[in-house]
Amino acid sequence: MNRADASSALRVCVVEDDDDLREEIVLLLERAGFEVRGVADAAAFYKAHVLAPCEVAVLDIGLRGEDGLSIASALRASGPIGIVMASARGAVEDRIDALRHGADVYMVKPLHIEELVATIHALGRRVRAMMPPAASPLPAPPMALEAPGAWHLSEGGWVLRDPQGLQLKLTTTERAFVACLMEADGEAVSRELVIRSIDRDARDFDPKRLDVIASRLRRKAEQAGMRLPLYAVRREGFQLVRSARPPILIESD
Template sequence: MPEAPLTSARIAVTEDDDELRELLVSELAERGFQAVGFASAEALYRHLAVQSCDIVLLDIGLPGEDGYAVARHLHQIASVGIVMLTARGKSDDMARGLSTGADLYLVKPVDMDVLAAGIASLRRRLSSSERITAAEPTPRWALVAGGWKLRTPDGVELSLGEAERVFLRMLLEQPGEPVDRERLIAGMTESPADFDPHRLEVLLHRLRQRVRAASGHALPLRAVRGIGYLWLHEGG
């Protein structure tokens, strides 16, 4: 079996079919890639919050957030290659996938040698781009002005209310780790028992809208089902 060049690439295989996901991870690992598998977008986001990768191999028909939305979000928050691998082979599906951020669009079933070659080719292109931009500092999200403003990676500053300030500060203090709702509520009020938990969802919804309207950025924050909320960027 031929070995693909640049096989040290780290691949995040995001596929909800357990059997196919295990097969893809196994086949890529046999070719020397560092491959790990995830069954949902949420699992992928939690991984990326604490561990970077080079390429995301992405199914479209995921539970919850579909592959189109995942590609769009990844394109905004992370420097990764995106390979869509899906059973949807129509031209409009392909056009939609590429327009939402996919670098490569492949249709199932796919020959593993073709997939490996495509990944290696994409990794070469990404490596060339990385060398060009290696000297440039990585922009970060940050709380400034004593925590009363949120600064986006391109320098836009958004004024925060007291509840937003506390909410974001607690999340940015431990990026990549979920903060439970009870802890957030306790930090935002002196009377947690009287605080309606739905106010957190409203606060986050309005904050997302304000950030997008002011800067065009998607807030790199995710709800973690049954727990609380997660800030996706290392270092804030």
């Protein structure tokens, strides 16, 4: 989107796993003049967002699977976007946690639609002012990463495929993690470089999250019938072996 599009309807995505509440919010926001999509979980949001990026996301914290805080962290690292966090919890600690994860605004349920509409308008104006011409909130990893007969990324980097053709859908964080290792073409990548690929502002990134991400990827791959050649490398970082080759000195996992 460039600045000439400023008069078009703001694109909003509502991520809420309560079907009735989600449909109600979507309907009321559409009546307010926004272009709105509603989805139930993180996976559906990421898929919709890469196809048609939204400018403001309204996120429920307590989603099944990946929660709203994780989505907010991923979005904040991806580019200009407005993030409204919604939760039934109203403690100061909850608000602070949401803001630290990248939320612009924290709203306590039940939501007041007039306040939500005004908030989205304000965030949308700010996001459009920050957006450079032809910017893309979620740039795709280089598609040179695709290679027949080896592990590779496809569908804009959102799907990891093994040499046998099995596939694994990735979250935003997993996508950045895997793309960084893919670009190294089988060589070990330092933890610092992997962190920067996930979060441009790495000062508040907990390095222990990398091990959590790696373990989650291995577990998801195993559940999909895939044997993911992802290794923690001693005194280095991580290594993803794309084709048949032995890993270098690895840590026990």
